[in-house]
Amino acid sequence: MPKRLRSSVKGTGADAATARRSPAAATRSIDVVLDQRLFVLEPDQHRTLMQVLDDPVEPGPKLRWLLHRTPAWQK
Structure with missing residues (x-):
């Protein structure tokens, strides 16, 4: 495991002993740590992001069709 990655996963159980016992x-x-995101925003940008997340747009006809169609694996 690269040094930089090893230092970022401390405390997650992804140490060398864990890797030997359970590679999965x-x-x-490691995937959990790498999937984390950090958003650094100004206060007005944060407010705008929160408004968008709290008040999503209504789904249009194409999205409604997509959500109501039968998935390919069920056909």
Whole structure:
């Protein structure tokens, strides 16, 4: 495991011993850490983001069609 990544996953259980015992668990721990996102926003940008998240647009006809169609794996 690269040094930079190793230092970023401290405390997640993705240490060398875990990797030897359970490679899948170590990989999953690393994936969880890498999937985290940090948004650094100005106050007005944060307000705008919160408004968009709290008040999404109404779904249009194409989205309604997509959500109501039968998935390919169920045909």
